[in-house]
Structures are given as structure tokens and as C-alpha cells.
Amino acid sequence: MNCSAQGGAENSRASIGNLDYTIPVICNVLGAGRTTVNDLIAKEKLRAINAGARTLILADSIHSYPNSLAKAA
Secondary structure, three states, X not given: OOHHHOOOHHHHHHHHXXXXXXXXXXXXXXXXXXXXXXXXXXXXXXXXXXXXXXXXXXXXXXXHHHHHHHHXX
């Protein structure tokens, strides 16, 4: 079945995009290790929330992080 033929929440989720990401995904995006990502969270350079046992990084903080590096340089 074609994805465009499916209805319901799946299409609305796809159109909104991800609002948060897991730490392993952020590690891949930044090309950094888990310790570095955890340090960025501790220094409040990345905003994180806890959902049960999962730590999720908010998408807006990922988009603003490179801008903060450019301003600091």
C-alpha cells in the first residue's frame, strides 16, 4: 500500500515532523558520542525531557544548537 493512501494519525504525524529525538539519534546527527550529548544536556545547550525511562531531545534545541556555536565563534 502506498503511504499517501494511508489515512489517520500516521499522515498527520508525518506532516508535523519529529518534535523530539532520542540520544542515539542525536549522536548520529551531531557525529558525537553519548557522553558529549549528555554534557551538552547538562550545560543546557540541548533541551531534554524525560518520558519514563527515555530521554528525548527537543527538536528546536537541535536546530538552534549550530546557531549558538556560530555566535560564540
